Amino acid sequence: xxxxxxxxxxxxxxxxxxxxEVVERPSAALKExxxxxxDAGSSQISIKIQEGGKxxxxxxxxxxxxxxxxxxxxxxxxxxSKLPDDDLFCIxxxxxxxxxxxxxASVAKLTITSRQKEAEDAWMIKVEGGIKEEVAPAPxxxxxxxxxxxxxxxxxxxxxxxxxxxxxxxSIKETINRLAMAYPHIHFSLSDEKRTILNYPPVPTxxxxxxxxxxxxxxxxxxxxxxxxxxxxxxxxxxxxxxTRSTSQDQYLFVNGRFVKDKVLIGAIRGAFQGLISHDVHxxxxxxxxxxxxxxxxxxxxxxxxxxxxxxxxxxGLLVSTIRSTLAExxxxxxxxxxxxxxxxxLSYMPSAPKTNHLSQLSSFESNESNFRxxxxxxxxxxxxxxxxxxxxxxRVIQFCEPSYSVKTYEDxxxxxxxxxxxxxxxxxxxxxxxxxxxxxxISQTKDSIIITDQHAAHERLTYEKLIKNQTxxxxxxxxxxxxxxxxxxxxxxxxxxxxxxxxxxxxxEAFGGNSIVVREIPALFSKTNISKLIQDLADTIKEFDDTIxxxxxxxxxxxxxxxxxxxxxxxxxxxxxMNALLRQMEECSTSGQCIHGRPTYIELKLPDVERLxxxxx
Numbered sequence: 236x237x238x239x240x241x242x243x244x245x246x247x248x249x250x251x252x253x254x255x256e257v258v259e260r261p262s263a264a265l266k267e268x269x270x271x272x273x274d275a276g277s278s279q280i281s282i283k284i285q286e287g288g289k290x291x292x293x294x295x296x297x298x299x300x301x302x303x304x305x306x307x308x309x310x311x312x313x314x315x316s317k318l319p320d321d322d323l324f325c326i327x328x329x330x331x332x333x334x335x336x337x338x339x340a341s342v343a344k345l346t347i348t349s350r351q352k353e354a355e356d357a358w359m360i361k362v363e364g365g366i367k368e369e370v371a372p373a374p375x376x377x378x379x380x381x382x383x384x385x386x387x388x389x390x391x392x393x394x395x396x397x398x399x400x401x402x403x404x405x406s407i408k409e410t411i412n413r414l415a416m417a418y419p420h421i422h423f424s425l426s427d428e429k430r431t432i433l434n435y436p437p438v439p440t441x442x443x444x445x446x447x448x449x450x451x452x453x454x455x456x457x458x459x460x461x462x463x464x465x466x467x468x469x470x471x472x473x474x475x476x477x478x479t480r481s482t483s484q485d486q487y488l489f490v491n492g493r494f495v496k497d498k499v500l501i502g503a504i505r506g507a508f509q510g511l512i513s514h515d516v517h518x519x520x521x522x523x524x525x526x527x528x529x530x531x532x533x534x535x536x537x538x539x540x541x542x543x544x545x546x547x548x549x550x551x552g553l554l555v556s557t558i559r560s561t562l563a564e565x566x567x568x569x570x571x572x573x574x575x576x577x578x579x580x581x582l583s584y585m586p587s588a589p590k591t592n593h594l595s596q597l598s599s600f601e602s603n604e605s606n607f608r609x610x611x612x613x614x615x616x617x618x619x620x621x622x623x624x625x626x627x628x629x630x631r632v633i634q635f636c637e638p639s640y641s642v643k644t645y646e647d648x649x650x651x652x653x654x655x656x657x658x659x660x661x662x663x664x665x666x667x668x669x670x671x672x673x674x675x676x677x678i679s680q681t682k683d684s685i686i687i688t689d690q691h692a693a694h695e696r697l698t699y700e701k702l703i704k705n706q707t708x709x710x711x712x713x714x715x716x717x718x719x720x721x722x723x724x725x726x727x728x729x730x731x732x733x734x735x736x737x738x739x740x741x742x743x744x745e746a747f748g749g750n751s752i753v754v755r756e757i758p759a760l761f762s763k764t765n766i767s768k769l770i771q772d773l774a775d776t777i778k779e780f781d782d783t784i785x786x787x788x789x790x791x792x793x794x795x796x797x798x799x800x801x802x803x804x805x806x807x808x809x810x811x812x813x814m815n816a817l818l819r820q821m822e823e824c825s826t827s828g829q830c831i832h833g834r835p836t837y838i839e840l841k842l843p844d845v846e847r848l849x850x851x852x853x
Contacts, residue, residue, distance in 0.1 A: 269414050280424075300349045364389035404427070408425065414494070416445060417493070470525075478518075481516060488524075489524065529545075665837065667679055683841060713756050714756060722751070742754070
């Protein structure tokens with residue numbers, strides 16, 4: 236390589252380099268333009284695209300507009316009105332870097348038309364491949380319209396990296412969804428050559444906008460989140476643990492109105508749902524953090540999708556504690572879509588719907604209730620001990636834990652009210668057990684529904700909760716022969732820097748020279764675990780997420796496996812007393828609506844839906 240003298244790059248080349256960071260694809264350019272419209276105080280933003288934005292896209296708003304002088308200055312690099320105090324640590328706008336318009340103009344054909352509300356005239360400027368024309372008058376309503384044609388025509392090599400029209404359109408939709416969710420008072424619309432793709436009129440509440448984007452079912456399965464700590468406020472909604480998705484696409488995280496993808500937040504969400512959902516599914520949520528501008532740096536990346544918190548531990552703790560407490564308050568509630576889905580599946584197997592309402596009524600289950608009420612004389616409980624679940628004569632009284640109320644309380648109330656109408660009968664939340672089907676499923680009846688409970692999944696959850704609440708699992712157990720583990724230098728440093736926190740969980744480890752550590756003590760729960768693999772996994776997760784709370788995830792993972800193997804299996808015959816005891820303890824457990832793998836423990840079929848299934852109602 237020949238030596239060359241240092242020189243300044245041409246301004247147009249500088250803008251093209253910046254465009255490579257800011258204008259990655261049409262959706263990235265549209266994001267910058269829409270953010271400008273939001274910052275301009277717009278209440279209506281209309282986006283139009285052609286061929287997925289590859290040949291044309293425009294953004295029209297009714298914001299404050301720009302004067303002739305501002306319009307001419309707007310396409311200059313690092314020109315912005317959003318840093319009035321020149322303070323990068325106090326940013327109160329979405330777009331502030333002043334790179335978007337000149338970057339787009341350097342690789343495309345750009346036209347901006349704008350008119351201020353108090354002005355009589357509108358003005359227009361055109362820029363093609365970085366070469367701008369003079370500002371000229373033009374007819375236009377109040378607000379601003381930015382049109383972009385032939386993106387990357389000035390850098391044709393980048394065109395081959397664009398995806399299909401369908402893929403680019405999907406990316407644009409996702410970009411608009413993110414922005415629209417954070418600003419429910421603004422009307423957003425997206426259209427192409429043929430149709431209106433998105434139309435989000437302004438709505439009065441945040442939940443209404445979230446439901447517009449995620450779907451109506453989210454409204455029925457969303458839990459409101461709200462908490463505040465040391466000036467940081469968390470609001471939004473999380474879906475029930477049984478209302479999940481196979482991807483994280485429906486996870487929306489915002490910091491000061493800006494959509495972000497942050498490792499701290501993602502790790503906190505994973506920790507909050509640990510033990511409630513399976514590792515291969517993702518919760519549905521929309522969370523909004525309001526952080527003092529001085530405590531968050533949004534100037535980490537040109538795309539402004541990454542942030543850095545000055546106190547990440549505070550943010551993480553706020554998310555985990557708030558989500559956990561909110562989920563706990565819901566008790567054993569499960570997703571409303573489960574029962575509906577089961578009924579729809581049943582309909583698909585039916586050759587035709589019944590044409591008469593004169594269906595014979597089944598009464599075979601009624602004897603179970605009367606037998607249970609006449610022979611029940613003691614408080615039944617349910618145990619996690621496998622020793623009592625032999626295939627010999629079933630045990631009548633089985634101890635697991637002491638609920639705050641007993642089955643007998645509900646039964647006595649029901650017996651006292653037998654002289655009253657059936658509508659007044661007092662049923663517990665999960666009803667009274669009526670039968671066991673296929674030695675696996677408990678059928679129970681409430682006042683207005685039929686409930687099907689998976690006995691193994693339900694007992695698995697109860698066993699798991701008992702294990703993780705048992706503090707003895709964190710007590711250290713001295714190793715007879717200390718374990719020496721070889722790691723990389725970085726991994727050794729990471730573990731040693733968290734030595735005190737690891738000690739709190741029952742781990743005692745020390746440096747052993749070079750790239751090795753020696754483990755002298757482990758939590759009692761890990762006595763049969765591969766220690767070397769556990770320490771390696773622990774180092775990897777701390778290195779990736781910088782989050783020692785994930786050590787608890789390792790503990791709960793092992794608890795989950797123990798609970799699964801230590802629970803009553805499918806195929807075990809249960810007595811009515813045992814079934815009712817299990818249902819009562821589920822009602823006492825705040826997370827009993829789903830097993831440790833995230834699957835529902837029971838399905839509730841509402842009576843009106845069942846009646847429609849049999850053609851009894853329209």
